[in-house]
Amino acid sequence: MGTKPAIDRRNFIAKTALGTLGAAGILTSCSGPDSKKQEIQLPKLLDQAPDGKVIKAGLIGCGGRGTGAAINFLDAGPNLQITALGDVFQDKIDNCRAKLKEERNVEIADENCFLGFDSFEKVIDSGVDMVLLCTPPHFRPAHVEAAVNARKHIFMEKPIAVDPEGARSVMASAKKAEAIGLSMVSGTIRRVQKDYMETQRRVANGEIGEITGANIIRNGGALWYRSRQPEWTDMEYMLRNWVNFCWLSGDHITEQFIHEIDVMNWHLGQNPERAIGWGGRQRRVTGDQYDFFSIEYLYENGLRTHCAARQINGCTNRKVQQINGTKGYADAAGKLFDYKGNVIWEYPYPEEGDTTSEWNVTNPFVQEHINLVTAIRTGNPVNDAEAQVNSTLVTIMGRISAYTGKDVTWEEILNSDLYLGPKTYTFGPVPGIKEEIPLAGVSNTAS
Template sequence: MSVKDLDRRSFLTKATVGTLGMATVLVACSSEKTKKSEDIVPDLLEQAPDGKVLKAGLVGCGGRGTGAVINFLDAGPNLQVVALGDVFQDKIDNCREQLKKERGVEIADENCFLGFDAYQKVIDSGVDLVLLCTPPHFRPVHVEAAINARKHVFMEKPCAVDPVGARSVLASSKKAEALELSMVSGTIRRVQKDYMTTALKVKNGDIGEIVGANIIRNGGALWHRRRQPERTDMEFMLRNWVNHCWLSGDHIAEQFIHEIDVMNWFLGENPKKAIGYGGRQRRLTGDLYDFFSIEYEYENGMRTHCASRQINGCTNGKVERIVGTKGIAIASGHILDTQGNEIWTYPKWEEGVTDPKWKVTNPFVQEHINLVTAIRTGKAVNDAEAQVNSTITAIMGRIAAYTGKEVTWDEVMNSDLYLGPKTYAFGPVAEISSEVPLAGEANKLS
């Protein structure tokens, strides 16, 4: 069956592994109002407290993984990175070189692990926590292994590319809670003080009752790799992972999840269904779309619009606009009245504000400060469920666009859709299609 013939059911049941038991995804944000204040500013630590040495292992040594491990080292005192794992030797070598150059850290040869099972070797190397930064397809299996080994987890976004994986991460997060292990996600806006303050003002009723949202992320094309004759199917796709849906979840999940997560956070509920569209004109490799436009609908009939585009040479920008009965919130730190006049803005440190309460710590470091603090104080934190919700929201939008059909939250949560091969090895990957999804039916000449 070609991609042209796939309908919504195919995109919801294309399974190659069994599903886990269903688990109800609860809304992470409470509807309880907080005390009103002009300056509700979260009190965040700029550095994790001192304590015994914490040893971390990195799984996935590409650009984001290398950045994450440096962010971890910057989070506080007595933090060490002692193990690295990847499927490519050059990625390990580059990461080791950058760690030595930028932080004076050297990783022993015996603690550098190569192969598809490198994640387990990192987990078993005597570390206290693991940083999981591979392409997101692999996240559910890596998270499960880490929690089973009773390790604390930092996991990059998104947590999965399909419903089977999302449910797996949810199950792992419940086990982590029972074991009092900490899990911190790479959805950075939730640890960013300007966003956090704006969210509290919205929760307090500063814009009245929320009636909708407009969420947009338009940017240029991401990097891509052309096929080299000597590379197998698996190596080509792994080195070109941001352009393959089974590895990345498409850019609506891999990158736009940041903005979708902000929407879910501010609204405090999950959409019940989605309808939308997307397409491809410019990408040179892989099977992803260049753009998405999704409308989400909620239980009370409220609707939100989300759109994302990755095409060079266009007008780009980001919008995170939450609309209420009394005003509008710009999630990054602005409140407007119903006429569009600004009535509050978050004081910007870079514009000369000197009161330290307004300083926004680099969120890529702040998430590790929070994780290390939780471990050292024995007060576990776990935001995995919120990332599962946002991942499912993105997947729902992707399926709606790929098929051109309305897709519900319950359908996705009950779906046995699994993207990816059954086994991992360098060589042909016959079960992975490279055809681009086409919604609807083809026109016919009379």
């Protein structure tokens, strides 16, 4: 596996007109918290969606997360059915069918199992009411657009894109969905997890003062990978090894670290003006991605945040979601501290076995489907796409900065025509995409 020459930043940040999506509209930064607004209260979270007529869902992307999402959907309430499956690999469909049968006694008819790159269209057209979009995120924008055009409600796994062009496409689809009364729920689970929600509510209500910054870390071991098999084409190899290719996953800063960065964005209520990124690779053995990232985000009011992620075995693992304020700091997962490190509030988790407490935390992977099904059955649409689009873009600007060694601004990301991946999909060569690692800056030369 070779390395390629330093990447010209202009290859990543080419300017283009935003057209009808204008930077001043859909994706502009939100203003910060207003100290004069009324105290925020938690919305009521149901532990099960209300009963109603059968809702049929089709699963597009039958890997581990897709199969898990299908089971989470079935667990969200009564009269819910998975009736169609789509994937590009027969073994993924077969494994998903077996898992649904084993764990929920659900059988999917042969005629409702669709194979190929166009399987998403067949699932959408199979008589379903909604779709679960769980393929590698490169494909999400096209699948979202097709589902909205067919007037289907949508659950879309994170992230919603791997590049700015895809993010803008999802935002346009989301606005259309909103206009016609469709519901869309994203897989960024923390915003529907009660302990995180109560912590954010308290921070927003001023219990640690005004927010001054954040320290966000996700350090863990290496992800899985697939070694290339002689019978695989370029496309099959990349798809089976998708978490290790940037055009399919967006790199781990976008595909996984988005959870923690989304928590940061939620608390801050604004998008950064600039990203200054570092990163590199020492241990990965396949693909074209980095092992680690360290990003500083700068905001219009002088606030700064630091975000770092690493995927290397044998290192210290740590997850930090610290929001700093003028009076103390928060662990976004359920604690507030003063500046001496004393706990001033902690989420009141109920005793084990207590199923009646108002503080029970429903599995967030199920809660997001409860919220979606409830919205459909009550006729009160929900649509959280804009928050996930912004969080996806924040991760992308950090990734590009690390890959290039250059500062990247929010305005540049909003106006970038960067598109990753091929325009057509066949099992054969993948022109223009090599298994090469991005190198920041320029190489040293002898004087």
